[in-house]
Amino acid sequence: MLLYYFLTFFVLATFCRADSIPIAPAPWNLTVSEAYAFVVAPPPSPAFLPPGFANPLEAPELRPGVILPDIGLILIVRYSAGPVGPYDELIYIPGRWAYNLTDSGLRITQIYVTTNASVFNGRTNWNIPKHQADFNFTKLADGSQTVTVSPPGDLANPHFSAKLTPTIDPVPVEINTALTGNYLTLIQPSFPASPTNPVEVGTTTWKQLLLNVQTKTLTATIISGALPGGKIGNGIGFPDIQPLLPVGGRLSGTLIFPVPSIVRNL
Ligand SMILES: *[C@@H]1O[C@H](CO)[C@@H](O)[C@H](O)[C@H]1NC(C)=O
Numbered sequence: 001m002l003l004y005y006f007l008t009f010f011v012l013a014t015f016c017r018a019d020s021i022p023i024a025p026a027p028w029n030l031t032v033s034e035a036y037a038f039v040v041a042p043p044p045s046p047a048f049l050p051p052g053f054a055n056p057l058e059a060p061e062l063r064p065g066v067i068l069p070d071i072g073l074i075l076i077v078r079y080s081a082g083p084v085g086p087y088d089e090l091i092y093i094p095g096r097w098a099y100n101l102t103d104s105g106l107r108i109t110q111i112y113v114t115t116n117a118s119v120f121n122g123r124t125n126w127n128i129p130k131h132q133a134d135f136n137f138t139k140l141a142d143g144s145q146t147v148t149v150s151p152p153g154d155l156a157n158p159h160f161s162a163k164l165t166p167t168i169d170p171v172p173v174e175i176n177t178a179l180t181g182n183y184l185t186l187i188q189p190s191f192p193a194s195p196t197n198p199v200e201v202g203t204t205t206w207k208q209l210l211l212n213v214q215t216k217t218l219t220a221t222i223i224s225g226a227l228p229g230g231k232i233g234n235g236i237g238f239p240d241i242q243p244l245l246p247v248g249g250r251l252s253g254t255l256i257f258p259v260p261s262i263v264r265n266l
Pocket residue numbers: 029256
């Protein structure tokens with residue numbers, strides 16, 4: 001057992017040196033070049049979380065609790081600058097979990113990013129259960145674009161694919177903390193490390209943080225599924241769900257991930 005522990009530590013230490021994953025503690029100020037947000041209906045209870053809502057290893061930690069009749073979100077975000085450099089991300093937030101009379105928080109249960117630096121540090125800093133995936137953004141002649149997110153090196157079996165079509169010119173909509181208040185609180189359970197991928201580290205304490213979003217413009221954007229049958233998710237690596245409305249917002253601005261507070265120890 002002890003030997004196993006030391007071996008794991010050694011492999012991890014060697015890995016992080018060899019592949020030079022930068023250690024980038026919170027806070028992170030990120031420049032968002034493009035972000036898309038679509039509202040989805042939260043399930044009535046955790047029993048109804050759709051297949052693909054989380055990675056199988058992490059699902060037992062990410063499922064339990066009480067889900068409020070609030071909103072869920074699908075987010076697609078392209079960061080052009082930040083402590084670990086540019087990366088892209090796809091997020092599923094099924095809804096807001098209630099904890100006690102005072103605390104409730106959105107929970108990210110499924111999330112893909114383009115870089116291992118984002119995977120390692122996102123897990124370490126905030127319990128965000130990131131996995132690496134390959135993203136393909138392709139601009140089309142009509143001003144729309146497709147985004148496809150696939151398992152590493154497996155372009156034939158995408159988790160997610162959608163076409164995004166802007167419908168109007170950007171309108172000035174300033175979103176900031178004065179508007180969002182505590183609404184963008186995330187409370188993230190701890191989860192185990194991957195037994196096979198040293199970048200997918202685990203954590204042992206729950207973390208809570210309040211996202212700080214600052215935007216200047218909003219562009220109404222239509223989403224349509226680009227997987228066979230008009231699906232957006234394959235129901236394995238991402239839920240096979242549709243947004244409540246096919247129209248969402250395209251935003252740009254900054255996003256700050258602050259130093260989290262630790263809300264529970266295991
Ligand atoms: C991050 O943003 C906050 C709030 O706008 C600012 O006070 C802080 O100086 C920024 N930090 C960096 C490293 O840019």
